[in-house]
Amino acid sequence: MDWQLISLSFITVFLAEIGDKSQLAAIALSGSSKSPRAVFFGTAGALLLASLIGVLVGEGVAQILPARLLKVLAAFGFAILALRIVWFGEDD
Numbered sequence: 001m002d003w004q005l006i007s008l009s010f011i012t013v014f015l016a017e018i019g020d021k022s023q024l025a026a027i028a029l030s031g032s033s034k035s036p037r038a039v040f041f042g043t044a045g046a047l048l049l050a051s052l053i054g055v056l057v058g059e060g061v062a063q064i065l066p067a068r069l070l071k072v073l074a075a076f077g078f079a080i081l082a083l084r085i086v087w088f089g090e091d092d
Contacts, residue, residue: 013051
């Protein structure tokens with residue numbers, strides 16, 4: 001088992017998820033429900049399912065396209081998102 005990759009994946013996703021919309025939704029749901037445990041299991045299950053879908057799609061795309069091309073496409077995608085935020089703001 002590749003513990004370095006597991007650690008990197010955990011840290012990356014953990015930091016990316018702090019303060020995002022799903023965490024705010026979990027806070028709102030747990031504050032208005034009588035069962036915070038159910039909210040925890042529901043949100044944890046949703047994150048697991050979303051991650052599984054991402055991994056499966058990523059694995060499938062990696063079988064078709066070379067890794068270098070995927071990195072270039074990801075870099076262009078992030079650059080476009082950054083430019084959009086800079087030019088049009090976050091309110092769009």
